[in-house]
Ligand SMILES: Nc1ncnc2c1ncn2[C@@H]1O[C@H](COP(=O)(O)OP(=O)(O)OP(=O)(O)O)[C@@H](O)[C@H]1O
């Protein structure tokens with residue numbers, strides 16, 4: 001299996017501090033990773049590297065076979081191969097565009113600029129992705145008027161539009177109510193199990209948000225890797241407790257996960 005992402009000794013240093021500290025990590029084709037870690041651990045920074053928008057201060061990052069910062073790598077060719085759905089993207093998108101336009105513009109590598117020249121085939125694809133995310137009834141709604149959950153689902157549909165080889169999701173379920181979370185986990189699970197779906201890396205704060213079909217977990221704390229490997233092996237009470245710095249018990253219930261703190265004694 002070839003590498004989707006290969007980080008070797010990657011550090012990101014800002015103001016003398018390592019936000020990501022000597023991280024070596026590889027994601028192979030067919031794997032779907034969850035990144036867990038406390039606030040400020042460096043999760044979003046790692047995703048920014050994986051999306052090719054941030055270069056490591058030290059070490060090498062190879063994404064879909066292209067090594068960042070080397071003469072043979074053109075990030076403008078690389079970026080359409082990567083789908084990114086995160087809050088930073090939501091802020092860049094015009095609020096007055098409709099949901100359909102918001103997804104459709106992704107096919108043209110733009111965040112704005114609705115034109116009349118969009119191909120029918122692209123519109124059909126945009127509609128199909130929105131349908132898959134349960135957004136068919138919102139096609140003509142302005143992006144800026146959507147609820148948090150609706151916006152997140154639109155962003156995922158948008159990230160899928162370029163048919164990416166790698167899909168990056170930064171806290172896709174944050175801010176959703178219980179029904180919204182369960183709905184999204186179900187949809188992500190369906191996507192994760194789809195053999196032609198892209199490789200996925202999802203950042204989350206809650207093990208309850210890990211959809212069936214995800215295979216691996218990376219735990220980070222203060223920029224350093226604490227555990228990395230198959231969920232069944234690494235998502236243990238011990239690792240999770242070390243990661244978040246408090247005693248936690250993690251359990252697998254069916255094909256889902258749950259975690260809670262140990263009662264105080
Ligand atoms: N440009 C920057 N300059 C200095 N510090 C930064 C910069 N960008 C991020 N940081 C810091 O780096 C650390 C890691 O940030 P990051 O956004 O990757 O954390 P995170 O794990 O995604 O956290 P959260 O769970 O809160 O989203 C944080 O302490 C943040 O304040």
Ligand SMILES: [Mg+2]
Pocket residue numbers: 043044045170
């Ligand atoms: Mg973050």
